[in-house]
Amino acid sequence: MSGPVVPGGAPDTDSPGCTACTRRTVLAGAGLAAVALATGCGSGRAQQGPVRVPVTDIPVGGGLILAAHRLVVTQPVAGTFHAFSAVCPHQGCSVSEISDGLIQCVCHGSRFGIDDGAPLHGPAREPLSRRTTTLADGQLVID
Missing domain, CATH: 2.102.10.10 (Rieske [2Fe-2S] iron-sulphur domain)
Known part of the structure; x- marks a missing residue:
């Protein structure tokens, strides 16, 4: 059984059984989360204590x-x-x-x-x- 097909036609074999995500999707999501943290688009303080x-x-x-x-x-x-x-x-x-x-x-x-x-x-x-x-x-x- 092959995984989902990523752009370019190759199956995504890194996430067996995952039919809704690809490695690229996961990496893109992680990249966006990192940008959000770096630009301060979250809530609360980044670190606690004095x-x-x-x-x-x-x-x-x-x-x-x-x-x-x-x-x-x-x-x-x-x-x-x-x-x-x-x-x-x-x-x-x-x-x-x-x-x-x-x-x-x-x-x-x-x-x-x-x-x-x-x-x-x-x-x-x-x-x-x-x-x-x-x-x-x-x-x-x-x-």
């Missing part, structure tokens, strides 16, 4: 996006630090850039202030979710 960032890594007047943790850390003025969720409240995309004192979501153009995460340009109407921070041994600790 995150530590050396304060020297956070530029004054700007910030840093920690994609693996779905966080944004900012330092609007020297010695003042903030942390926010990197998930845009508009439709759940991850913010992807910090420039000109703004945290930007390129999915739909929303922009947020680096000092409070407030929406300054829509379509987002809600602020980025604030995260608790503390300073310890030259590191910003984000809970």
Whole structure:
């Protein structure tokens, strides 16, 4: 008994008994799932627990996006630090850039202030979710 036929006419023998999927279908689905995770199209945080960032890594007047943790850390003025969720409240995309004192979501153009995460340009109407921070041994600790 042969498996389903893949484009090009060859049977898919890697999945015996599977009549609805091919190896290409499975691989394509896995690739799409990886893209969704990488672009932040899921919900919740990628990793749990406190995150530590050396304060020297956070530029004054700007910030840093920690994609693996779905966080944004900012330092609007020297010695003042903030942390926010990197998930845009508009439709759940991850913010992807910090420039000109703004945290930007390129999915739909929303922009947020680096000092409070407030929406300054829509379509987002809600602020980025604030995260608790503390300073310890030259590191910003984000809970």
